[in-house]
Amino acid sequence: MEENISIPNSNETLPIEYIKPSFEIHGFSTEITETPVYFHVMKMESSVFIWIGSGSDPTFEDLSMAMNTRYDSLPLGTRLMGPGTDMTSSNLAIRLSKKLGQAVYVSYNLASDGLTLPAVEKRLHEEMKTHPEKFGI
Template sequence: MEEERVPISTSNGTASIEYTKSNFEVHNFATEIAETPVHFQVLKMDNSVFLWIGSGTDPTFSDLGMALNSSCDRLPLFTRLMGSNTDMTSLNIACRLSKKLERAVYVSYNLPSDRLILPAVEKRLQEEVTAHPEKFGSI
C-alpha cells in the first residue's frame, strides 16, 4: 500500500497528514477445554505483546496484568492494571511469557482459574508460541 498524504488547512497555512503502515499485528487462535470454547487474541507491538484469553460464549475484559524484564533481577517486574488483586493468573502468565519472549507482556485472563481449565490454557498457549514464535515477537 502506498503512503498517502492528505493536505489540511491550518490557521498559519497548510500542513499534511502522513499515513503509515501500522506496526501492530493481530493473531487469533482458539481451542475447546471441557466443552468451553476458549479464544486467544495476540496483539504484537514493537516492543511488547498484549494477550487476551477469554470465553467464546461470554467475551469479557475484566482483568489486565503486565510484566517486563528487569536488568536488576532474574524475575520480571509485574503489576496488576485492572481486576481483582486476589487472582494472580494473568500476572503469572505475563511473567512466564515476558521471560520467554524478552519483552513487556500484557495479559488479560478472563476465564475461571480452576485446576482443569488453567493447565490446558497454558499448554495451548505454549504450543502456539512454539509453532508461531513470529506472532509473539520472538523472532
C-alpha cells in the same frame, strides 16, 4: 510510498512517508473441558497483549502486565485491573515475559482452576511454536 503535502498559507511542501502499522492481530481458539476458549494476540512494538476468554461470555475484567528489568532475572509484574486476590494473569504475564523477552499484557477472563490454566498455557505455547512471528519471537 512517499507523497508531498502543501502547508496552508505557505509556498512550502513537505514529504509524507507512509509506513506499515506496527500492530498485528492474531486469533486462535481451543476447547478445554468442553468449553470453547478464545485467544487474541496483539503484537506491538516491543510488547504483546494477550486476551484469553470464553466465547460464551467475552469479558474484559482482568489485566496484568510484566516486563523484564536489568535488576532481576525475574520480570517485574503488576495487576492493572481486576480483583487483587487472583494473581493468575500476573503470574502468566511474568512467565510469558521471561520467555518472550519483552513486555507482556495478559487479560485472563476464565476460571483459575487446576485443569483450565495448564491447558490454556499448553495451547498458548503450542501457538507460540507454530507462529512465533505473531508473538514477536
